[in-house]
Amino acid sequence: MSAARFNLRSSWSTRANTMPVTIGDITGAFEFANTGGDMGEFCAFVCKQTGKIYLQTDFPDTAELLDELPDDIHDEEKYVALPDKRELDLGKPLVLAFAGEYLPGDFDDVRYFFDKRGAYSKFKALLARRGAIDRWHAFEAKATEQALRDWCALNEIEIVG
Numbered sequence: 001m002s003a004a005r006f007n008l009r010s011s012w013s014t015r016a017n018t019m020p021v022t023i024g025d026i027t028g029a030f031e032f033a034n035t036g037g038d039m040g041e042f043c044a045f046v047c048k049q050t051g052k053i054y055l056q057t058d059f060p061d062t063a064e065l066l067d068e069l070p071d072d073i074h075d076e077e078k079y080v081a082l083p084d085k086r087e088l089d090l091g092k093p094l095v096l097a098f099a100g101e102y103l104p105g106d107f108d109d110v111r112y113f114f115d116k117r118g119a120y121s122k123f124k125a126l127l128a129r130r131g132a133i134d135r136w137h138a139f140e141a142k143a144t145e146q147a148l149r150d151w152c153a154l155n156e157i158e159i160v161g
Contacts, residue, residue, distance in 0.1 A: 020158030021051040026082070026148050029053045033082045044082040045073055046157055054079070080155045088147040090140070095123060098139050102132060 029044035032055050043056040047070075054069055073079055085091055092114045099110040106126060113122040127133045152159050 020160045021046060021053070021152070022161045023145060023149065023159050024161065025051075025053055026152060026157075026159065027145065029055065030082050030085075030144070030148055034085050045069075045079045046082065046155075047079055048155075048157065049078060051157075080157070083151060085144075088144075088151060090144055090147055092119075094140065094143055095119075097143075098136060102135055102139070103130060106130070 026046070029046070033042050033044040035042045041058050045054045045056070046052075047054070054073060056069060056073075070079075095114060096107075096111060099107045103110065103126070110123060110126065113119045113126075124133070127136050149159055
């Protein structure tokens with residue numbers, strides 16, 4: 001990430017002194033932190049003391065949304081960075097679990113997709129052909145919520161809701 005680091009204000013980043021955190025806040029911050037791509041680098045941090053969520057990016061077109069991060073944002077005793085989806089096995093392992101359960105006849109094809117570039121676009125095309133897009137989104141959302149709840153418990157972040 002470049003030297004210019006920014007915090008985006010949002011409905012979830014304005015929650016000063018409101019520990020514990022809702023699962024919706026954690027999920028929103030997690031989705032933000034996993035935006036990435038060609039738009040720059042995105043991170044989210046949770047203050048362990050207050051539950052306030054800080055969003056950080058080096059994306060240059062966010063001037064009107066910029067906010068200062070605490071000077072000690074990298075103090076792991078006070079703040080914890082939300083993980084990447086791969087750290088929570090929400091990438092290829094989740095896709096393979098879904099394929100094994102809901103698309104067993106396509107499992108080998110899905111596994112093959114994920115050995116090459118462009119895997120998600122091929123997987124989503126397969127989901128469309130099989131009429132399984134909504135089922136995938138529900139499966140992914142449930143797994144993501146559970147993984148985030150587990151991650152919060154591990155990091156001593158109390159979740160409500």
